[in-house]
Amino acid sequence: MGWFSSDIDTFDELFVHTLQDIYYAEHQIEKSLPDMIEKASDAELKKGFRMHLKQTKGQIKRLDRVFKMIKSIPQGTKCPAIDGILEEASEIAGEIEDKVVLNAALIAAAQAVEHYEITRYGTLVAWAKVIKRNDVAKILTLSLKEEKATDKKLGGIAKRKINAKAAARKLKKPSRGERAENAMLAAAAGIPAI
Numbered sequence: 001m002g003w004f005s006s007d008i009d010t011f012d013e014l015f016v017h018t019l020q021d022i023y024y025a026e027h028q029i030e031k032s033l034p035d036m037i038e039k040a041s042d043a044e045l046k047k048g049f050r051m052h053l054k055q056t057k058g059q060i061k062r063l064d065r066v067f068k069m070i071k072s073i074p075q076g077t078k079c080p081a082i083d084g085i086l087e088e089a090s091e092i093a094g095e096i097e098d099k100v101v102l103n104a105a106l107i108a109a110a111q112a113v114e115h116y117e118i119t120r121y122g123t124l125v126a127w128a129k130v131i132k133r134n135d136v137a138k139i140l141t142l143s144l145k146e147e148k149a150t151d152k153k154l155g156g157i158a159k160r161k162i163n164a165k166a167a168a169r170k171l172k173k174p175s176r177g178e179r180a181e182n183a184m185l186a187a188a189a190g191i192p193a194i
Ligand SMILES: [Fe+2]
Pocket: 026, 029, 056, 059, 117, 147
């Protein structure tokens, strides 16, 4: 960036910048999905994440193609929004011990990611049409449709079983033995019994 000039001056540059934004986001998502696959304990959810990892790899290839079509080098630009969404997802997952509740949290986090991608691809498709690149818009629409379908699928799994199962989980009451042990530990630590 030179003096008195900005990084993005034209609509074409804004388009490329947004393409780089989603390129970065897709790579971060590709890195995060294996962790989500591992953490999911519901077979259908695990399978859904696995399928979306495959789709994500294909979406990255599609973006490579688009960069080529507009004669630009495929590269990402740091996107704090997706970093924040993914960071929050891994933070909350780390705080949940109950596997069933964790499934509900994983779906919620994944849907936040999908919604981010939907907004980015939605904008890019609209902009590609404005700059008369219907060929580019067509390719990006394929990814937009995949993200929308994934969001719908995740919402369906949550609604059909995961949310109700998670809501039915209650805190396990400690057994008499565990209660006695806790009381002894508390006494040893000098905590008065209530
Ligand atoms: Fe994606």
